[in-house]
Amino acid sequence: MLTTPYVTGTPNWIDLGTPDIDAANTFYNGVFGWQFQSAGPEAGGYGMFQLGGKTAAGGMTVPPEQGPPAWNVYFQSPDAEATAKAVEANGGRVVVEPMDVFDLGRMAIFADPAGAAYASWQPGKNKGLDSVNDPGSLAWLELYTPVPDAALAHYSAVYGWETSTMPLPDGSGTYTMVNPAGAGEEAMFGGVVPQAADPLEAQGDPYWLPYFTVTDCDATVAKARELGATVRMEPIDMEGVGRFAKLADPAGAKFAIMQGIEPQAA
Template sequence: MFSTTRPGSPNWIDLGTPDTDAAAEFYREVFGWQVRSAGPGAGGYGFFLLDGKMVGAVGPLTEEGATSSWTVHFHTSDADATAKAVEQAGGSVRMAPDDVFDQGRLAAFTDPTGAEFAVWQPGAHRGLEVVGAENSLLWTELYTPDAAKAGDFYRAVFGWNVQDAPIPGVSYGIVSAAGAGPDDGHGGIMQLPEENLAAGSGPEWHPYIAVADVDATLATAAGSGATVLIPADSAPGVGRLAMFLDPFGAQVAVITPDPS
């Protein structure tokens, strides 16, 4: 399992949504998450908690023209240096590095293929307190119209290792942080097929949440207002997976991994 403290690994996820209260209720129903306010000066931002430990966050939409989505944040020890690396590698800076009180330093970017992501330089707030456990982040995934360009970009910015996965008919790269072991992958880069692009799919990062029973979780999500994008299906050697849009359009995937 990946370490959130290793530079280049995911260390935070948060949801931007037009209705934080309704979104909080949805994720409570689906994953059992509770919400704790980040404080009176946090602009409505709150932490998703699982058994009292932080597994992500939720807040109102803040960028002009933004739509509901999850943002994956990657660990950096120097957000300013990462911003320079992003620009040098052909990406763009959506939000320049800035301090979030004493909690850490945040910056947001867009990669050269159009996918948005962020980095978190930990201060008092170290990031996710649980990963890999039931109802917490297990994996992150990039859908992109140009997997080769995306791979080159993230290698340049984070020093990632990208290894082709032997999946018939699919271009998929397994991603791990520099210095990580062979079993410490934290995500994947998937080339969007032409039919997906024609149907309106675009570049984006989304989280995979580990669950005990994908079929039951998908049924709960659909009953709570989600739209099923990919019905539950089994991938040999991986697990059982599904994907849905929450009631406000944010994309999230769920997985019951095969026993290792």
């Protein structure tokens, strides 16, 4: 599971690029209770989605000609330049060269060998998201990719990720999970899924899908639909995991929600 403080290779930031950040604020406030706070004019419209005074995500307006609406995930790097070199040496591409973000940290944007976008954050004063796993916060990631083995080789070389597998409840195969080097399986934060195995994802481009924790999956889906979301997959149960659904916000950015299993009383 996601934890703080972060270590090398863990997801430590996530942000939304959207054509209208005010509209996005209205939507995500209704769904998760977030409040957008601008970082000021010097930040070019960038700001933070706050949840109970803690940062749950970042976001900014991105004109359509600069890219489609999307959630972007950042993995912690101790050295942005070294990470960029490792990306290129292992079949990936540097989309945005490492750059300082004031004194907050250093970022770079990449594409993996299949074209899935991701980024790195080298912390400065900003150590990462304040809130993870709590309701309305990032809890899990999934990479949909045509060739999981090639993707895992890339990210393991760049960040040192380790993997483990579990059988799928329906007996259709196995699910591959990733965790930071040396952190053990209790630090798993995401899964890697072959696109061909999921009809919903098979025809799209490779991408990282963020999951946010909710306390009531069905009620959250109903609220999101009311606010203009597209329900890409209705709520379903997964044995031993919980109940989840896949959505796209009114602008088209894809995300998912997960309601975990409540602990049983002894």
